[in-house]
Amino acid sequence: GQYYLTLAIESSCDETSAAVLKDGREVLSNIISTQVEEHKKFGGVVPEVASRKHVENINMVIDEALEKANVTLDNIDHIGVTYGPGLVGALLVGLSTAKAMAYALDMPLVGVNHIEGHICANYIEHKDLKPPFMCLIVSGGHTHLAHVKDYGVYEMLGRTRDDAVGEAFDKVARAMGLGYPGGPIIDKLAKTGNCEAIKFPRVYLENGSYDFSLSGLKSAVLNYLNSQRQKGIEIVEEDVAASFQRAVLDVLVKKAIDGAVEKKLDTIVIAGGVAANSGLRHMLKEEGKKHNIKVLYPPLELCTDNAAMIGCAAYYNYKAGKISNMYLNAVPGLKL
Ligand code: KG4
Numbered sequence: 001g002q003y004y005l006t007l008a009i010e011s012s013c014d015e016t017s018a019a020v021l022k023d024g025r026e027v028l029s030n031i032i033s034t035q036v037e038e039h040k041k042f043g044g045v046v047p048e049v050a051s052r053k054h055v056e057n058i059n060m061v062i063d064e065a066l067e068k069a070n071v072t073l074d075n076i077d078h079i080g081v082t083y084g085p086g087l088v089g090a091l092l093v094g095l096s097t098a099k100a101m102a103y104a105l106d107m108p109l110v111g112v113n114h115i116e117g118h119i120c121a122n123y124i125e126h127k128d129l130k131p132p133f134m135c136l137i138v139s140g141g142h143t144h145l146a147h148v149k150d151y152g153v154y155e156m157l158g159r160t161r162d163d164a165v166g167e168a169f170d171k172v173a174r175a176m177g178l179g180y181p182g183g184p185i186i187d188k189l190a191k192t193g194n195c196e197a198i199k200f201p202r203v204y205l206e207n208g209s210y211d212f213s214l215s216g217l218k219s220a221v222l223n224y225l226n227s228q229r230q231k232g233i234e235i236v237e238e239d240v241a242a243s244f245q246r247a248v249l250d251v252l253v254k255k256a257i258d259g260a261v262e263k264k265l266d267t268i269v270i271a272g273g274v275a276a277n278s279g280l281r282h283m284l285k286e287e288g289k290k291h292n293i294k295v296l297y298p299p300l301e302l303c304t305d306n307a308a309m310i311g312c313a314a315y316y317n318y319k320a321g322k323i324s325n326m327y328l329n330a331v332p333g334l335k336l
């Protein structure tokens, strides 16, 4: 046809999603079936349950994506699918489906790195965005600071040495008895709390390092909660949330800005589930202004897991000739 149509599938964690995109950046449909309610009662994602739910939902989600985009499989030019990182059983559901379809329809199969997908969510929203730029990737499983030099070309400046940012939010929320996923709940509470109420540590690591470490902060919050409880002092949830969030953001924002300044980049892009955090969006934007750095992030619905972002990444892989074969396997620990 006149343009490329991508069918994309995402099933790396607890969202079953399929999308259809035109020329990589225009979303014709993006259907997301979330399992959050299913996992809530366990306080986190249960891998076995996730796989089973993906199997139940995947065909329906794909049909819906095609229908909403008003296209048939004959119109599709290639199939993009997440092959890692993620839960192996969950990944295999989307991957097997994509492989079966690509084989039956004799269509190119394009494997996508989920983290790369999160970055690409920004290409969908910001039509003029082009590399190079600095990217802060903050999700439930990943924390990276990457210099995006070109489409699909990354220079990794730093990564977390222990907990991912989203993971720290979820664990702190859990310790406070706030439910799952904790990120959005802490974000909301933090808005009315005093971020200077409790002194939590900021861990910057060695001078000049762009790596992150969050386990010390997490322990400090847990210790604080325990000691208050032991002393019988009432815990002000809003203040704990605000103080914890601020401690995380101070470090994230400083390193992202330092990285952009060092690499002489005028744009910082935020990606991943924690890009939904209102405090992070606001603080990085304000700090960016002081350095003449533009700060961009995806709309909320493209921050958390979805197939549209995978489709965008698949399009750029496809254009670069990065096409997979039928031996493509799930890689739970896939790196960027
Ligand atoms: O990217 P994502 O959907 O899944 C992964 O690929 O990991 O990210 C999910 C993470 C969860 O840890 C969740 O708590 C966090 O993103 N999150 C937030 C917010 N919304 C989602 N964290 C902080 N503030 C938010 N508003």
Ligand code: ZN
Binding pocket: 114, 118, 139, 140, 272, 273, 304, 305
């Ligand atoms: Zn994700």
